[in-house]
Every structure is written in C-alpha cells, then in structure tokens.
Amino acid sequence: MLVALLGLGDIGLGAHLPALERHPAIEIALLADVSPERRRAATEYGSGPGRRGVPRYEVGSGLDDVLAAGVDGVVFATPPWVTPDLVVRAAQAGLCVLAEKPVATSIEAAAVYAQLSPAERARVQVGLTYRHDPAIQTLAGWIANGVLGTPLLVRAHIYDEMRRLDDVEHLERMHATLERGMPVIHEGAHVLDWLSYLLQGRPERIDGAWSLQTATDLPAPNLVGARLIYPGGHVALAEFGWMTDSLPRCEITVLGDRGYAVLDGTDFTLTLNNRELVRFDGEKVPRCFDRQVERFVALHTGGPAEPSLADGIAALRTAEEIATRASGESR
Ligand SMILES: NC(=O)c1ccc[n+]([C@@H]2O[C@H](COP(=O)([O-])OP(=O)(O)OC[C@H]3O[C@@H](n4cnc5c(N)ncnc54)[C@H](O)[C@@H]3O)[C@@H](O)[C@H]2O)c1
Known part of the structure; x- marks a missing residue:
C-alpha cells in the first residue's frame, strides 16, 4: 500500500x-x-x-x-x-x-x-x-460478560498536557488548541468513543457539566467534566484536564456490585478487584x-473503516454537548 x-x-x-x-x-x-x-x-x-x-x-x-x-x-x-x-x-x-x-x-x-x-x-x-488496544478490548469483555455486574459506575479522570513553561512550542500549540475548544473536545474524542464502545451505546443524557479555568492567560477553561447516563443505567463521571503544573492520576475505573476494574490511563495496565494485574506486550503508544495501521491496510484491501467517521462524529457530538452545557454552567 x-x-x-x-x-x-x-x-x-x-x-x-x-x-x-x-x-x-x-x-x-x-x-x-x-x-x-x-x-x-x-x-x-x-x-x-x-x-x-x-x-x-x-x-x-x-x-x-x-x-x-x-x-x-x-x-x-x-x-x-x-x-x-x-x-x-x-x-x-x-x-x-x-x-x-x-x-x-x-x-x-x-x-x-x-x-x-x-x-x-x-x-x-x-x-x-x-480503541485498538487489547486493554480496552479486555475491559469491554469483562463488562459484556458481567464480570463487574450491572449497572456500572465509570469514573474517567483524563489528565494530560502538563504546563511546561520552558517549552514554548508546546505552550503555543496548547493555546491554539484550547482556542478551538475545551479539553473535552480533543481528549474527549478518545474517551467518549471508549465509553460508547464499553457501554454499548451513546449517552442517553448528560445530567450535568462544569468547567473551570485555572489561569487567566488561557483562552478557555482547561478543566471540564460531566455526568453521563448510558443505556442500561450506567453512570459515567468524566473529567478532562490540561495545563496545570502537576497532574492528578489519569485513569478509568469501573465499579459494579460484582467487581472493580481500573485502567491506568498512562500505560493501559488493568487491575481487577485490586488484585489481578493484566499487562500487555510492548508500550501503549506503538502498540x-x-x-x-494494520486496520488501515485492511481498509485498503476492502475491510471496514474502524473506527468509522460516524464513530468520530458521534464522539464529537457528545463532547460538544458537554462543552456547551459546561459553558452555561461554569462558575
Ligand atoms: N491519536 C492520538 O493518540 C493523538 C495524539 C496526539 C495528537 N493527536 C491529534 O493529532 C493532530 C495533530 O496533533 P499534533 O500534536 O501532532 O499537532 P502539531 O501542531 O504538532 O502538528 C500538526 C502539523 O500539521 C501541519 N499542518 C497544519 N495545516 C496543514 C495543512 N493544511 N496541510 C499540511 N500540514 C498542515 C502543521 O504545520 C503541523 O506540523 C491533532 O488533531 C491532535 O488532536 C492524536
């Protein structure tokens, strides 16, 4: 190809x-x-x-x-x-x-x-x-097979892009990106796609959203979050943050009456019930x-586009709804 x-x-x-x-x-x-x-x-x-x-x-x-x-x-x-x-x-x-x-x-x-x-x-x-990572697929399997129970409480704490005052190129890029939308628009693309993939559907409603701008020189709020209700009664508390001097842990946790799973957002190791540790070969990014790329080669030989444009637009639609609600409700 x-x-x-x-x-x-x-x-x-x-x-x-x-x-x-x-x-x-x-x-x-x-x-x-x-x-x-x-x-x-x-x-x-x-x-x-x-x-x-x-x-x-x-x-x-x-x-x-x-x-x-x-x-x-x-x-x-x-x-x-x-x-x-x-x-x-x-x-x-x-x-x-x-x-x-x-x-x-x-x-x-x-x-x-x-x-x-x-x-x-x-x-x-x-x-x-x-979406292609085996950790996401393993977690989806646990959820589909009832390993964690149902309904589920998902907490997605997505923190990245630490402020580095000595890195002018990074600062300029992050300002240009924030000018075009809060972190939920950008990071949310991934996370809202995972949530729809894991919980098998788009959110039925957004129960509330908030945002916070932690420095006056930023072009938009850099912290934003929402409470989302998914089909089956699953609740997701999602928050996204950029541009602070220190970052909270980046992780997704999934809790039901039968089990508790934690996906480490940095390296995608998984734990189940605070014990079993599931690690996959290689590093997350190249993996x-x-x-x-494997999917892209398959697309060229007649396979489906995965994730598709419809998946990307669906994630954007939810992200935009959160950003709009958060702007209206920001303190
Ligand atoms: N999938 C992931 O894991 C992941 C990770 C990081 C960033 N991203 C996404 O990748 C995109 C790029 O992010 P980045 O951090 O590399 O940004 P970047 O600013 O470092 O790179 C973007 C490049 O595109 C070039 N460019 C702009 N307009 C162009 C045009 N019309 N024709 C050709 N080149 C053009 C710029 O000159 C720049 O070199 C963003 O949408 C970002 O959200 C995805």
Missing part, C-alpha cells in the same frame, strides 16, 4: 511515521506539511550519520503534492480545524484516509463530511487510536499505532 503522511508535527513524526515504517505492507511515498520548519525536520528524520545526511523521503508542502503522488492512502496528522476539508478532498479523490481525531472542532465544522458519498465515507478511518 503506497501512502503519504500529511502533518509532520508532534504525533505525525513521533508516532504515525514510525508505525507506518514498521508495517511490511506499507511503502511511504511522501511526507508533507505546510510549515517549512516541519518539512526541514522531516528531511532530517532518519538521515543520521549512517545515511550520510541523505533524506529518507520525498517531502511536499500540501495535499496537492499528495494527490499528485499517486498514493493509495493518506494519513492526516493535522490540527482538527484543517482536517475536515482535507479528508473530504482526499476521499473524493478515491484515497483511503486515516484522519486524526477529533474529526472537527464542532458539529457545524463537521458538516462538510455530508458531501461524501457512502462509498467515500466508507474509506475514512478515524485516528481514535487507543496502538501499529494496530491502527
């Missing part, structure tokens, strides 16, 4: 490119980014002393270069405010697409996806990367990105 990677930022060069390189069925035709700096970084990628400074890949500046390269598929590791138009153009050009989450920063912005025909939509896989 001949592919291009568009968006050579943190996750593009840090996780997508290595995963694409590791897959034996993938050949990389082109890397592309609008930023000259990021193109320079890509030119230097992997061109260490052993390669005597020879760039490993062709580098282009945008989607036109990708479309001209005659690839079978493209990975978009671009910010969510530019991703929707790129996805529509690439899918309409007949390419298989793996697009980073969230699929847009609002449901209004996601309306462009309505231009896609069913066949084009079926070629769009969304980068809800951690999930490799599985994601």
Whole structure:
C-alpha cells in the first residue's frame, strides 16, 4: 500500500511515521506539511550519520503534492480545524484516509463530511487510536460478560498536557488548541468513543457539566467534566484536564456490585478487584499505532473503516454537548 503522511508535527513524526515504517505492507511515498520548519525536520528524520545526511523521503508542502503522488492512502496528522476539508478532498479523490481525531472542532465544522458519498465515507478511518488496544478490548469483555455486574459506575479522570513553561512550542500549540475548544473536545474524542464502545451505546443524557479555568492567560477553561447516563443505567463521571503544573492520576475505573476494574490511563495496565494485574506486550503508544495501521491496510484491501467517521462524529457530538452545557454552567 503506497501512502503519504500529511502533518509532520508532534504525533505525525513521533508516532504515525514510525508505525507506518514498521508495517511490511506499507511503502511511504511522501511526507508533507505546510510549515517549512516541519518539512526541514522531516528531511532530517532518519538521515543520521549512517545515511550520510541523505533524506529518507520525498517531502511536499500540501495535499496537492499528495494527490499528485499517486498514493493509495493518506494519513492526516493535522490540527482538527484543517482536517475536515482535507479528508473530504482526499476521499473524493478515491484515497483511503486515516484522519486524526477529533474529526472537527464542532458539529457545524463537521458538516462538510455530508458531501461524501457512502462509498467515500466508507474509506475514512478515524485516528481514535487507543480503541485498538487489547486493554480496552479486555475491559469491554469483562463488562459484556458481567464480570463487574450491572449497572456500572465509570469514573474517567483524563489528565494530560502538563504546563511546561520552558517549552514554548508546546505552550503555543496548547493555546491554539484550547482556542478551538475545551479539553473535552480533543481528549474527549478518545474517551467518549471508549465509553460508547464499553457501554454499548451513546449517552442517553448528560445530567450535568462544569468547567473551570485555572489561569487567566488561557483562552478557555482547561478543566471540564460531566455526568453521563448510558443505556442500561450506567453512570459515567468524566473529567478532562490540561495545563496545570502537576497532574492528578489519569485513569478509568469501573465499579459494579460484582467487581472493580481500573485502567491506568498512562500505560493501559488493568487491575481487577485490586488484585489481578493484566499487562500487555510492548508500550501503549506503538502498540496502538501499529494496530491502527494494520486496520488501515485492511481498509485498503476492502475491510471496514474502524473506527468509522460516524464513530468520530458521534464522539464529537457528545463532547460538544458537554462543552456547551459546561459553558452555561461554569462558575
Ligand atoms: N491519536 C492520538 O493518540 C493523538 C495524539 C496526539 C495528537 N493527536 C491529534 O493529532 C493532530 C495533530 O496533533 P499534533 O500534536 O501532532 O499537532 P502539531 O501542531 O504538532 O502538528 C500538526 C502539523 O500539521 C501541519 N499542518 C497544519 N495545516 C496543514 C495543512 N493544511 N496541510 C499540511 N500540514 C498542515 C502543521 O504545520 C503541523 O506540523 C491533532 O488533531 C491532535 O488532536 C492524536
């Protein structure tokens, strides 16, 4: 499968490119980014002393270069405010697409996806990367098999992106991202997708939501949470936080009358009833990105897009509802 990677930022060069390189069925035709700096970084990628400074890949500046390269598929590791138009153009050009989450920063912005025909939509896989992890699948199995009982209380405490005042690039990126939505829009894409996957349905209602901005120089509240009611009476208390000097534990806990499961949000180890520890091979990030690429190769040979564009839009819809409720109810 001949592919291009568009968006050579943190996750593009840090996780997508290595995963694409590791897959034996993938050949990389082109890397592309609008930023000259990021193109320079890509030119230097992997061109260490052993390669005597020879760039490993062709580098282009945008989607036109990708479309001209005659690839079978493209990975978009671009910010969510530019991703929707790129996805529509690439899918309409007949390419298989793996697009980073969230699929847009609002449901209004996601309306462009309505231009896609069913066949084009079926070629769009969304980068809800951690859905592929065996830890999520094991937890889903425990829930489906009644190991924990029913109904369940789920507490999702998702804290990431610690404020690092010495890292100007990170600060600028986080400010630009917060300007386009609270953390629930961005981190929520993953977590709301897991919750729907684990609890087998979208939330029936949002019982309450809150937000808090912990520093005046931030463009939006950086802490946000909600109480969600799922089919079957499951209750999820979800909270998302960024940009504090220290972070609470990142974890998801699931409690029912028969059992208690804890998913460590950092490395995805699982415990059951405070005893059994389930660890999976390898590190979480490469493990999930490799599985994601495997699905992308399967998509190219006729398999389903998983997670699908519909999954990505469903997670965004819930995230936006939480953000709207939280804005109205913030103190
Ligand atoms: N799946 C995951 O685990 C995961 C992890 C981190 C980030 N993400 C998502 O990945 C996306 C990128 O995040 P990041 O942290 O790498 O951001 P980043 O800002 O570091 O990288 C984005 C890159 O896209 C480039 N770009 C912007 N517009 C472009 C265009 N029109 N054409 C080509 N290139 C363009 C930018 O120049 C930049 O290099 C975000 O949507 C983020 O939510 C996903």
